[in-house]
Amino acid sequence: MENPKPDLGRSLREFSADWNSDNSRVNRHGFAVLYRKELADHLESRRFWILFFLLLIISMVSLRGALNTISGAASQASSQGQSITDFLFLALFTTSGSSIYSFSTFLGFLGPIFGIMLGFDAINEERSQGTLNRLAAQPIYRDTIINAKFCAGATVIFITIFSIGLLFTGAGIVISGIEPRAEEFARIAIFLLVAAIYICVWLSISILFSTLSKHAATSALGCIALWLFLTMFLSLFASGLANMLYPADSARATMMDAINNYRVRVGFSRISPYYLFNEVTSVLMNPNIHSLDIMSTLESEYSQIASYLTLGQSVLQIWPQIVAMFAETVIGFAVAYICFMNREIRA
Amino acid sequence: MSTYGSGFITRVGKVLTGAALAAAVAVSSLFVTLPVNAAGGSVEMSTSYPGISTKPGQDVTFDLDFDNRAADGTSVELSSSGLPKGWSDEFTGGGRKISAVYVKSGEQNALVTYKVTIPDDTAKGTYNITIRGNQSALKLTFDVTDEETGDSGLTTDDTTQEGPTGTTFSYSVTLQNNSAADQTYALSAKTADGWSAVFKPADGSNDVASIDVAAHASATLNVKVTPPEKVAAGDYEIPISAVSSEQNLSATLKAKITGTYGVEVTTSDQTLSFNANAGHEKDVPVKIHNTGNIDLSAVALSVTAPDGWDASFDTGKIATIAAGDTADATLKVTPSKNAVSGDYALTVSASNDNTSSDASFRATVKTGTAWGIAGVVIIVAVIALLMGIIRKFGRH
Numbered sequence: 200m201e202n203p204k205p206d207l208g209r210s211l212r213e214f215s216a217d218w219n220s221d222n223s224r225v226n227r228h229g230f231a232v233l234y235r236k237e238l239a240d241h242l243e244s245r246r247f248w249i250l251f252f253l254l255l256i257i258s259m260v261s262l263r264g265a266l267n268t269i270s271g272a273a274s275q276a277s278s279q280g281q282s283i284t285d286f287l288f289l290a291l292f293t294t295s296g297s298s299i300y301s302f303s304t305f306l307g308f309l310g311p312i313f314g315i316m317l318g319f320d321a322i323n324e325e326r327s328q329g330t331l332n333r334l335a336a337q338p339i340y341r342d343t344i345i346n347a348k349f350c351a352g353a354t355v356i357f358i359t360i361f362s363i364g365l366l367f368t369g370a371g372i373v374i375s376g377i378e379p380r381a382e383e384f385a386r387i388a389i390f391l392l393v394a395a396i397y398i399c400v401w402l403s404i405s406i407l408f409s410t411l412s413k414h415a416a417t418s419a420l421g422c423i424a425l426w427l428f429l430t431m432f433l434s435l436f437a438s439g440l441a442n443m444l445y446p447a448d449s450a451r452a453t454m455m456d457a458i459n460n461y462r463v464r465v466g467f468s469r470i471s472p473y474y475l476f477n478e479v480t481s482v483l484m485n486p487n488i489h490s491l492d493i494m495s496t497l498e499s500e501y502s503q504i505a506s507y508l509t510l511g512q513s514v515l516q517i518w519p520q521i522v523a524m525f526a527e528t529v530i531g532f533a534v535a536y537i538c539f540m541n542r543e544i545r546a
Numbered sequence: 547m548s549t550y551g552s553g554f555i556t557r558v559g560k561v562l563t564g565a566a567l568a569a570a571v572a573v574s575s576l577f578v579t580l581p582v583n584a585a586g587g588s589v590e591m592s593t594s595y596p597g598i599s600t601k602p603g604q605d606v607t608f609d610l611d612f613d614n615r616a617a618d619g620t621s622v623e624l625s626s627s628g629l630p631k632g633w634s635d636e637f638t639g640g641g642r643k644i645s646a647v648y649v650k651s652g653e654q655n656a657l658v659t660y661k662v663t664i665p666d667d668t669a670k671g672t673y674n675i676t677i678r679g680n681q682s683a684l685k686l687t688f689d690v691t692d693e694e695t696g697d698s699g700l701t702t703d704d705t706t707q708e709g710p711t712g713t714t715f716s717y718s719v720t721l722q723n724n725s726a727a728d729q730t731y732a733l734s735a736k737t738a739d740g741w742s743a744v745f746k747p748a749d750g751s752n753d754v755a756s757i758d759v760a761a762h763a764s765a766t767l768n769v770k771v772t773p774p775e776k777v778a779a780g781d782y783e784i785p786i787s788a789v790s791s792e793q794n795l796s797a798t799l800k801a802k803i804t805g806t807y808g809v810e811v812t813t814s815d816q817t818l819s820f821n822a823n824a825g826h827e828k829d830v831p832v833k834i835h836n837t838g839n840i841d842l843s844a845v846a847l848s849v850t851a852p853d854g855w856d857a858s859f860d861t862g863k864i865a866t867i868a869a870g871d872t873a874d875a876t877l878k879v880t881p882s883k884n885a886v887s888g889d890y891a892l893t894v895s896a897s898n899d900n901t902s903s904d905a906s907f908r909a910t911v912k913t914g915t916a917w918g919i920a921g922v923v924i925i926v927a928v929i930a931l932l933m934g935i936i937r938k939f940g941r942h
Binding site: 490492522526540 | 884891935
């Protein structure tokens with residue numbers, strides 16, 4: 200960054216020398232030890248298992264609900280001589296039952312709680328128990344502590360999401376008897392990956408809160424307040440702002456007003472990772488959705504031939520959302536990192 | 547009661563008949579003084595057209611008129627002489643074969659019909675027959691004009707038919723057998739390569755290769771001629787023949803193939819779909835194929851695209867496309883900037899004054915990967931930022 204024209208060979212050599220230095224070796228070893236310890240802590244903790252089984256039970260219940268809805272819709276469609284969608288298996292993930300949310304909705308709601316649970320006491324708990332001093336006294340770089348904590352949390356998230364997602368898939372195949380196609384498997388894999396990134400956003404936010412606040416309870420409450428706001432109330436703020444800027448329900452409102460109103464509302468809502476995740480889910484799990492842009496959708500409504508988007512095209516539609524979530528994770532972690540490094544550890 | 551009644555009437559009838567016979571005998575014995583022979587000389591037999599021209603195998607009839615100038619009727623014996631060998635004749639009257647006729651006083655026309663049957667193998671020439679009625683003689687002259695086979699022939703009313711390529715021609719052909727014997731004709735048509743001709747009796751439903759025609763009868767045939775699919779315009783002749791053991795009849799059917807106009811819009815690999823990026827021009831090579839057998843001139847190309855799209859051809863009208871040839875054109879399509887990923891339909895049509903054709907193209911719009919690359923750049927920048935932060939804050 201400092202050098203506008205970096206000499207790649209020299210930087211690589213420097214990096215290699217740095218990488219192989221004794222300090223680095225010790226640090227890597229320390230990182231591995233810390234990472235393993237953090238992972239073990241998470242996997243042995245009671246609250247992890249409570250949340251894991253909560254997610255598992257909820258996913259199975261939502262599968263049941265989705266199956267009821269889909270079999271009803273399928274028999275209705277076949278009795279009317281209509282064909283069922285080609286991507287029936289994907290519908291298991293997004294179809295809600297009569298009294299229960301769909302799997303993807305549950306992930307969108309409860310995933311953040313899982314991420315917050317993993318990170319809200321990452322730093323301040325160590326500090327309040329006085330173990331941070333001891334850790335900092337080890338022959339490791341100081342940032343290794345927060346790096347290892349984040350990596351262990353992210354690993355737990357990936358393990359959890361993929362195990363629950365694959366259990367859901369397997370149970371779906373066994374119970375429904377639908378054979379997923381290769382493209383459906385690919386879409387499910389990408390969906391689970393995005394869900395994991397989405398939860399990592401909350402992991403990095405909760406780690407940030409844990410570095411900022413002294414008490415674990417404060418950071419937990421702060422995280423949950425932010426989660427509630429972004430998940431529940433941001434949409435209200437967004438529509439309020441949009442209606443203020445472009446009143447769409449007045450008698451003088453034009454088509455352009457309605458479109459601008461919609462755009463402001465959506466643009467404001469996209470601050471929330473929850474909204475981004477829902478957009479990703481809707482496009483990824485339904486190849487019939489061609490675009491998230493209101494203008495394009497309006498324009499293409501009549502001229503387009505009904506067809507499915509290919510996987511690559513679907514991913515391109517939601518690529519900005521994925522990038523945004525990834526960037527939010529990295530930036531959240533970077534801020535937490537800076538805060539952690541600037542904090543005085545020694546009491 | 548009834549049996550008794552009928553027996554009584556029969557008996558009465560017999561008595562009455564006996565009485566009448568007795569009376570008749572008495573009356574005839576009263577006039578017996580008039581000589582029959584003397585009265586016979588006064589009867590003259592004649593016919594309106596004693597000389598007749600005819601053909602072998604035909605029946606000739608003469609109506610015989612009688613004129614009895616005597617006051618009394620007389621019986622006339624009828625006979626014929628000089629009948630050529632193999633000929634047969636007969637006198638008929640009142641619907642029956644007769645040998646004598648009773649001629650009442652006065653003129654009586656067409657009292658007797660004389661019928662002569664001329665056998666089929668009669669040679670050309672003049673024949674005479676004399677018929678007699680008592681003393682009156684009548685000489686009949688037969689001029690047999692034609693040979694045996696006569697007018698047997700294969701004729702058609704509509705020898706030349708006209709139609710564009712792809713037309714099936716149907717001719718009505720009459721097969722006349724004027725010979726004395728029934729004939730079985732083998733039917734055939736000499737067609738060029740790719741042509742086909744089938745024969746069907748006018749009253750039948752199946753195609754036939756041969757047909758029986760009774761002596762002196764005719765049969766009507768439908769000949770269906772199918773030209774090859776890609777036949778060039780021009781005049782064609784289809785000789786057809788009906789051959790029996792004794793006869794060889796032939797006729798020529800004529801067909802005039804007029805040109806057909808046809809055009810087809812396609813691409814070099816026959817696929818009518820292409821990919822395009824929203825807002826970016828895409829060149830689609832299109833081939834205009836002249837499927838007819840006449841050159842096409844001034845072929846105009848047009849395209850219908852969804853709203854907001856820009857679609858046009860680089861060329862204006864194509865001046866000429868020779869029959870069977872293909873012309874190239876390039877379709878320039880720019881999907882709308884806001885076009886959503888997915889499939890769209892475009893209709894390309896080629897037309898001139900004579901013909902036109904449409905082809906529906908399917909355009910698959912793909913979102914450009916430019917923003918995808920921008921996303922990757924953002925991710926790389928964010929990671930670089932993190933690395934920079936780690937360098938700056940971490941390892942000192």
